[in-house]
Amino acid sequence: MTDLHTRPAGQPQAPAPLPPVPGGLASATQVIAWVWVALAVCSFAASFGEARVVTEYAARGLTYLESPIVRTAG
Amino acid sequence: MNNLLSVVQIRAFVVGCLWLGRSRRLAEALPPRYRHRKHQAFIWTGWFLPIVNFWYPYLVVRDVHRATVGPAARGAGAWWAWFLTTDVVAVAIYVVVAGFALSDSAQYASYLPWLEAALAALTAATGALWVRIVREVAARQRARVAALAA
Structure with missing residues (x-):
């Protein structure tokens, strides 16, 4: 409102300044995304190994309660 | 390992949403004007609201991507498709474990290694597409702001 009163007639209003480029956040987003992917892959690789053991247990006729899933959870 | 994964996942979400919010603010200030289809509040809330969380996060990311890169921006759809598929496989693992628990059937157990492998591959692909x-977006932001300043 003040600007409207002080600005000479006919002079264009100065454009609002641009928000800063979130370059730091973009880098942080990428780094943490890669960390998450690496951890997720490691975690699932461990689960894959465990799942193979579960498959062998099941193939030998052992029950869910005897499998590593329950022992790991416990 | 799972606790560490959860902590990193929460931080990835917070940092990612902060970046999306700032990127959207910048995209709204840059010409030409682009009409974002969803309110900026959905940057944070769209992931948790039942039902709409199946597509609101995609719309938010796609609009920031398109508003910054231009109409030729590609990849948000593929990223979201992989993201949803990852969720489906994670649910499938729970179903298979439950099926094994209820039936003690070796057939259920035989699916587990392949589902775990699929989940790892899908997670890696989703992360790579997100990055x-x-x-x-970051490269185009720098280029467009530099062009305006010149």
């Missing part, structure tokens, strides 16, 4: 979008 590609972030890199592309």
Whole structure:
């Protein structure tokens, strides 16, 4: 409102300044995304190994309660 | 390992949403004007609201991507498709474990290694596509702001 009163007639209003480029956040987003992917892959690789053991247990006729899933959870 | 994964996942979400919010603010200030289809509040809330969380996060990311890179921006759809598929496989693992628990059937157990492998591959692919979008948007932001300043 003040600007409207002080600005000479006919002079264009100065454009609002641009928000800063979130370059730091973009880098942080990428780094943490890669960390998450690496951890997720490691975690699932461990689960894959465990799942193979579960498959062998099941193939030998052992029950869910005897499998590593329950022992790991416990 | 799972606790560490959860902590990193929460931080990835917070940092990612902060970046999306700032990127959207910048995209709204840059010409030409682009009409974002969803309110900026959905940057944070769209992931948790039942039902709409199946597509609102995609719309938010796609609009920031398109508003910054231009109509030729590609990749948000693929990223979201992989993201949803990852969720489906994670649910499938729970179903298979429950099926094994209820029936003690070896057939259920035999699916587990392949589902775990699929989940790892899908997670890696989803993460890589997300990083590609972030890199592309960040590069275009720098280029467009530099062009305006020149």
